[in-house]
Amino acid sequence: MATPDDSEVLKAPYALQYTYTRSTGPVLGHFFAGLMAGRVLGARTATGRVLVPPAEYDPDTGEAVEALIEVGTAGTVTTWTWVDAPAESAPLSRAFGWALIRLDGADTAMLHAVDAGSPERMATGMRVRARFAAEPRGAITDIVCFDPVEAS
Amino acid sequence: MVDVAIVAFAQRPSVRNAVGDEVELVQPVIQQALEDAGLRASELGFVCSGSCDYLIGRPFSFVTALDAVGAWPPLCESHVEMDGAFAFYEAWVRLQHGDVDTALVYAFGRSSLGSLPIILSQQLDPYTVAPLFPDAISLAALQARALLDGGRATERDFAEVACRSRRAAEGNPNAQLRQSADVEALLGAACLRPPLRVHDCPPISDGACAMVLATGERARAIASARGRAPAWVAGVDHRIDPQDLGSRDLTRAPSAKLAAERAGAHRAPLDLAELHAPFSPQELILREAMGLGPQVAINPSGGALAANPMMVAGLTRVGEAALRIHDGRAGRALAHATSGPCLQQNLVCVLEAR
Structure with a gap:
């Protein structure tokens, strides 16, 4: 039986990958681009509510949001809990708090981690500020976590 | 129809x-x-x-x-x-x-x-929330604290729900957790995800x-x-609150309220309600949203705090309500199922004997 030599065998590279890219769209795309620049953008609805993180549509009316506007990188904790032993997937490897945080200028709150050191330093109403990643990738994780802002 | x-x-x-x-x-x-x-x-x-x-x-x-x-x-x-x-x-x-x-x-x-609490994080918004991998227990804890901060419930209220549910499950051979220490003992335990303790969470x-x-x-x-009464579906409805956790008032369940109204829950008195509330504070939110007063027996099966097989516990609520119509223990019953984080989606079904 003849064995085909290498030159006769059709070859093609094979890499396991998604062969498409996906856009995050006109609202989240700007939001993530903003995070890469250390800014936070919210979506203003027709009724004047500012949604952070932004949505393309007002969840109450279904209408498209009107504009993206910049909000603060500091905000107020509206509710929180504490994780003593973080899972490997958690944003921080040491004990931290989860919180809903309403950024200054926003009407809704975003979920993120608070690096407070201990639950005694967590409280509803506490002030926190975003800590941005040194090497942003255009994702929600470009905010590493929030740090407590000490009252002056 | x-x-x-x-x-x-x-x-x-x-x-x-x-x-x-x-x-x-x-x-x-x-x-x-x-x-x-x-x-x-x-x-x-x-x-x-x-x-x-x-x-x-x-x-x-x-x-x-x-x-x-x-x-x-x-x-x-x-x-x-x-x-x-x-x-x-x-x-x-x-x-x-x-x-x-x-x-x-x-x-x-x-x-x-x-790791179920982490797996459930992948049902959340894929861009702004899921990449942070918040576990399901932490999200329920955020909801629980909002209830406490709003003065709408106490940690004792949570413990009473847990204790009552697991003691009710003593009569349910299909339940997993079928006993409970008393409320005082429960409140003495440390928090798992403050303000939630282990007893506030489902198995x-x-x-x-x-x-x-x-x-x-x-x-x-x-x-x-078979000598049983058919459990007629008098009404069924499914409603959803916004997916963004931070745009909701986590202490309320407007979609549960609407679903109960649309399913006709209030057209006649209810004998019992089987509520799919995996975390104890959620039962309090649902009872208020659906207007279930003290005359309605809540979760005689023990509910999801006594057994919470994912994708099964909601249908089990419907089934447990139906069984009680079948044998005449109830004439009219409400069954509820939830999906998503913090009671985001709610289905209400009203069953009755005729």
């Missing part, structure tokens, strides 16, 4: 770690429900299941599970990647067409195979259940041959 009734319901005891694959988990309850209704699989007009491939980490495991119904003859079949209660809703809608008169609904879940459960629906005369014939 076509009158639809639940005529048979079967479930297996929930356990922390079931032996066998999903087909082995669900096949016995399907068999039991069909036998209980006197039906063969080949006679079914429609089949609908609820399950989630993320739990065992294998795509199309719900297709594999069809082996439990039988590979031949071909079935008219559908599936929801949700709790079986939502498959029940689809079956009810299918029966409204009037061309078929029976349906099988089943649900199965092996919650034990992975991790593997389980399965199956239900047979039938319409009009067929339902009456099946039920009367």
Whole structure:
């Protein structure tokens, strides 16, 4: 039986990958681009509510949001809990708090981690500020976590 | 409207770690429900299941599970990647067409195979929340603290729900947690995710259940041959709150309120309500949203705090309510199922004897 030599065998590279890219769209795309620049953008609805993180549509009316506007990188904790032993997937490897945080200028709150050191330093109403990643990738994780802002 | 009734319901005891694959988990309850209704699989007009491939980490495991119904003859079949209660809703809608008169609904879940609280994070917004991997218990804790901060409940209220639920489950051989220390002892425990303690959280459960629906005369014939009252579906409705956790008032469940109204919950007094509230504070939110007063017995089965097989616990609420209509313990009952984080989605079904 003849064995085909290498030159006769059709070859093609094979890499396991998604062969498409996906856009995050006109609202989240700007939001993530903003995070890469250390800014936070919210979506203003027709009724004047500012949604952070932004949505393309007002969840109450279904209408498209009107504009993206910049909000603060500091905000107020509206509710929180504490994780003593973080899972490997958690944003921080040491004990931290989860919180809903309403950024200054926003009407809704975003979920993120608070690096407070201990639950005694967590409280509803506490002030926190975003800590941005040194090497942003255009994702929600470009905010590493929030740090407590000490009252002056 | 076509009158639809639940005529048979079967479930297996929930356990922390079931032996066998999903087909082995669900096949016995399907068999039991069909036998209980006197039906063969080949006679079914429609089949609908609820399950989630993320739990065992294998795509199309719900297709594999069809082996439990039988590979031949071909079935008219559908599936929801949700709790079986939502498959029940689809079956009810299918029966409204009037061309078929029976349906099988089943649900199965092996919650034990992975890190369930982390797996559930992947149902959240894929861009702004899921990449942070918030665990399901932490999200429930955010909701619980909002209740406390708003002065709407106390940690004692949470513990009372947990204690009452698990003591009610003493009479339910299918429940997993069937006893509770008293409230004082519960409150002495440390928090798991403050303000939630372990007793405020559901167990991790593997389980399965199956239900047979039938319409009009067929339902009456099946039920009367077995000496039971058909559990007629007086109303069913499913509503959803916004997916963004931080845009909701987590202490309220407007979608549950709306679903209860649309399902006709308040048209006549209710004897009992089976609520799918995996975390103890959520029962308080649901009772208020649906206007369930002290005259309505809540979760006589023990509810999801006593056994919480994912994708099964909601359909089990419907089944537990139906069983109480079947044997005359209740004349009118509400069953509720939830999906998503912090009671985002709510389905309400009202069952009655006629």
